Amino acid sequence: MTSPHMAIPTQKGTYILHMHLPTHAHLVIGRLGAYDFAEGWYLYVGSAFGAGGLRGRLKHHLAHVTRPHWHVDYLRQAAPVYEVWYLASETIYEHAWAQVLRNMDGGHVPVSRFGASDCRCEKHLVSFSFPPDLTLFCQQAGVTLQRYAVSS
Numbered sequence: 001m002t003s004p005h006m007a008i009p010t011q012k013g014t015y016i017l018h019m020h021l022p023t024h025a026h027l028v029i030g031r032l033g034a035y036d037f038a039e040g041w042y043l044y045v046g047s048a049f050g051a052g053g054l055r056g057r058l059k060h061h062l063a064h065v066t067r068p069h070w071h072v073d074y075l076r077q078a079a080p081v082y083e084v085w086y087l088a089s090e091t092i093y094e095h096a097w098a099q100v101l102r103n104m105d106g107g108h109v110p111v112s113r114f115g116a117s118d119c120r121c122e123k124h125l126v127s128f129s130f131p132p133d134l135t136l137f138c139q140q141a142g143v144t145l146q147r148y149a150v151s152s
Contacts, residue, residue: 008055008148011088014097015054016145017044017061017072020131021079029074035111041128042079042110043101044072047094054086062150072125084148085134093143094124100141101126 019042028034048057061072062081068074087093101107102123109123138144 008058008084008086009088010053010055012047012049012090013054013086013088014045014047014091014093015058015084015086016097016101017046017076017081018042018083018085018132019044019076019079020082021075025078027074027078029071029111030068032071032111037075037078037110038127038129041082041131042075042125043128043132044075044125045094045098045101046072046124047092049092054088058084058086058148075125081150083150085137085145086148087143087145093141097141098123098126100137101132104128104132104137104140106130106132 021037021039021042023039025037026034027037046057046061048054050056052059060069061076062084065073065077068077102109106128107126108128109125110127111125112123134145134147
């Protein structure tokens with residue numbers, strides 16, 4: 001039996017987890033602390049430059065959370081990943097893409113430093129009250145991304 005994640009390449013790259021939180025939630029995000037998250041759409045930008053590349057990293061992000069490791073794992077417990085946008089590339093787009101999302105109409109940084117404990121960036125998580133448009137994001141970021149729909 002073939003894993004559904006086999007469609008995701010093993011190359012290095014940058015990705016966006018597109019999550020939906022169906023109702024307000026009060027969550028403890030590891031050492032970052034406790035925060036209120038409004039109902040809506042959350043996009044987390046990350047990069048996969050270690051062993052396994054995109055497939056390895058996204059396999060973790062698409063698996064059931066048993067022991068949260070990264071900030072986004074705590075959010076994923078309440079807001080399942082709806083789909084993944086990604087680009088296999090040797091270039092790290094993580095910070096630029098987070099800025100593009102923040103500048104999109106309706107983009108909001110719900111928790112400063114979320115997912116940014118290993119850098120000086122303020123934002124890796126951006127929230128929207130409506131589902132953001134991949135085509136519009138690609139136009140504003142100047143890239144063409146692949147889309148991986150997550151089956152429930």
